[in-house]
Amino acid sequence: MNVIITIQHPAHVHFYRHVIDQLEDNGDEVHVFARENDLAVPLLERYDIPHEVLAGSQDSLFGLAKVQATYELRLLRRAIEIDPDVMTAIGGVAVSHVARLVGARSVVFIDNEGITSHRITTPLAHVVCTPKRFEEDYGDKHLRYNGYHELAYLHPDRFDPSPDRLREYGIDPDERYFLLRFKKWDALHDVGERGLSQEGKERLVEILAEHGQVYITSTDELPPELEQYRLPVPAHLIHDLLYHADLYAGDSATMATEAAVLGTPAVRIQSFAARERDMSNFVELETEYDLLRSTADEETALAHVEELVADEAVTRVWRQRRDQLLEEKIEVTGFVTKLLEAQADGVRRSVPRPAQVSQ
Template structure:
């Protein structure tokens, strides 16, 4: 099979990198198209994945619309040259329409119920949609659910082993407390009118945490001068090792929150998207497994940080919770590869 992977975000690289490797090993031809966003290209190079850049990230609805059109136009010769049979994507927004014109099916792996704009323009055109079983929207017969999360495609114990040599790359000694703070740029289509930490809130958090341990900040946008000294300088493929050993992770990011939980690290998520219609994975990780805490109020998030720091067995407790979760969940890469291969067997017609 000639399979196209459409990657628009660093998280998409992690989501699909093991499946790409497995499919290549089975003799399938893989074409990867990507987007200039943060460390996407760097990760692809680190994982030795050949790719073609179609666009760079733009902001605002008009900018994103222009980028969408650009990507689809540039995709046409790639589809023809590589005789694409099937496309795999996380959202499908940047490729699904042009692929539909070529009668090429797209399998979408989605975990964002509240990404209304992207879901509206992609779901009707997807051949199949795969989501975690905690996903609360229903797309009918094309919708297939599995017992897992996207992040278990690369953080399941079958796929990830923490590397203690991470401590050779940071100033913290193994066994000492340290904190990872992750801030996003809020420029995606689903981020319009949403927000995370303000500068004042970031500073307050840092001033409190620094009395307990080292602080490492990773940010999509340029870090403010007040916080520059805490900027994480680490190869992006080492981030998950850092998250595994962290005492607490605090983020306005969606993905890093989930990653931390699945690694057995307490995670606090604070942003305006938290609410009664939050994504199912966050609801499940908080209510069922007690691995994360989500807030849309900074003061409540700050109090939870203080509460967690009083727990002397915090990491031990969270590793036990992680083990409970892993008993319920699958290796998502195995599921993904089977879904791709079985699709072609069962649905040979486009």
């Protein structure tokens, strides 16, 4: 099987890296393409995943459109040369377009409802794969699985957190500390949305610094007064740091979910949470598993943070809730690998329908 995988975000590297290993172990040929990203490309390099960078980053909405067009054109040229059986991505705008032009099957993974870019992705994708509770319906091409993207790399079968890896960088996991994530709101699905204000970030740090060490990972520019809190470990250790943290808070949806599935108390602060219907993953994690606090209001978020920090039993309770979640959800990497190989088999047999795989 010949597979093309595209990467636009560091979480995409984590999602696909074990899948890549399994595919290659099975004798499949994998080609990875990326857009320039301050974390994603270094992660690809760190995990020794061969890849090609097809386009740079963007600094405006117009720049985003220009970069996307360049990216799709270059991906098309390479796909013509490779002649893939399957093309896959998270989000998958370019993959859904290019696969149709080169006779490949496209498998697109999404977990966020109500995103404008889905309108130019899902109509052309051959398979749209989402978590089970996803509210939007894409008809016969829609394949649901009982898990989250993040369980492709944070399920215990795939991830064993190490305190020793943190100690190498001067962090004592037995001491109280908190992890904050601030993102730059410049992706296609971020248009019109917002995260924490500068004042909100500063107040969040002020509250937490009274209770322990604060570490910040940020793709947005940090003001000088917050630079002292910048993450002291390399990006590939972020999940070790997140697992051992006493609390996560920030405006990154991905890291909020990562914290929840790791059993780390989490507060998500972003405008998506203000919608009449929030995204189904966050609703499920909050209402069914009680592993997340999610809000668009900064005052409410700060109150959640203060409540969780004051609760001495919170870590033990969150880990018990995580155990329940893991009993009910699947290990996602095996599912994805099986799905891609079944789709490739569909290409060879000219079967234009989603594969029937174990969910």
